[in-house]
Amino acid sequence: MHQLESAPSTAPRARSKTVAAWLAFLGGPLGLHRFYLHGWGDWLGWLLPIPTALGVYGIERVQQLGQDDQLSWLLIPLLGFTIAGCALWAIVYGLMDPQTWNRRFNPGLPADTASGQTRWATIFAVALSLMLGAAVLMASIAYSFQHYFEYQVEEARKISQ
Structure with missing residues (x-):
């Protein structure tokens, strides 16, 4: 008897909203x-x-060179903004109808x-993303502004002397 060869299955793979939210939160x-x-x-x-x-490299620079390293002031917030942005995507994915x-x-x-x-796992991913993303974003902004204004004060002292 003649056997029919079955064609490979091309059924689309279902992508889970819950998995996407957790991946954006944890591995974003x-x-x-x-x-x-x-x-x-x-x-x-x-x-x-x-x-x-680059943000991880900025953290390593602070550990090696101290808080006065100006390059780390630029690099560390990159990590924070990336984490916050991925947390935002986890929220967007989780809340999408x-x-x-x-x-x-x-x-x-x-x-x-x-x-x-x-x-429920989707809701937990959204809630954790909101908490961690907001905290990391605020910390990154505070870190950036603190070092920027400290630098400005130091430069103003140099000019006034």
């Missing part, structure tokens, strides 16, 4: 949520680790696909 600075939603060819996903690594989620990230699946539903 490494681009994990972008790779999950858009695939390995997503150039923004590949760019996200750059400001993350299921039909919009499925239309955007699960286009080949029905609009009521379960992967777009909001669950």
Whole structure:
């Protein structure tokens, strides 16, 4: 008997809103949520680790050279703003209504696909992202402004002497 060869399955993969929110919260600075939603060819996903690594380098510079290192004043907030931005994306993903989620990230699946539903795990990801993202954003802004104004005061002292 002649057997029919089955064609490889090309059914679209369902992308979960809960998984995307947690990936944005936990692994966002490494681009994990972008790779999950858009695939390995997503150039923004590949760019996200750059400001993350620069911010970590700024923290290392402060540990080695002390608080007066001016380059670290610029680098450390990059890490904070990247973390805060990824937390914001976790909130956006978590609060997106299921039909919009499925239309955007699960286009080949029905609009009521379960992967777009909001669950308790999604709500926890949103709540933690809101808390941590706001705290990191405020800390980054405070750190930046504090060092900027200290630098301005020091320069003003130099001019007045």
